[in-house]
Amino acid sequence: METYFVSYSYVRSPGNFGFGHxxxxxxxxxxxxxxxxxxxxxxxxxxxxxxxxxxxxNFKRFSEG
Incomplete structure (x- = not known):
């Protein structure tokens, strides 16, 4: 099993955006x-x-199993 940290951006509607991980x-x-x-x-x-x-x-692999 591979574990990753993933960061992302998103747009819900024009002018309504955000970031997450x-x-x-x-x-x-x-x-x-x-x-x-x-x-x-x-x-x-x-x-x-x-x-x-x-x-x-971006993404970064934390561990592998």
């Missing part, structure tokens, strides 16, 4: 853009954000 646990390493897109989509679902409103700004 979260811990993500995954079975595999983040190795390409498609995996990052999946992480962004999950953040949107969990936080009830509009589709394609999250931009991953």
């Amino acid at each position: 979260t811990e993500v646990k995954m079975n595999n390493k983040i190795t390409n853009f498609e995996v990052l897109k999946h992480v962004a989509n999950e953040i949107e679902k969990i936080n009830d954000l509009p589709k394609e409103s999250v931009v991953i700004m």
Whole structure:
């Protein structure tokens, strides 16, 4: 199990934006853009954000299992 710190920005509506961070646990390493897109989509679902409103700004792997 891989554990990552992920920081992101989001837009709820024009002029209504913010930043956040979260811990993500995954079975595999983040190795390409498609995996990052999946992480962004999950953040949107969990936080009830509009589709394609999250931009991953940075991520850092904490540990591997």
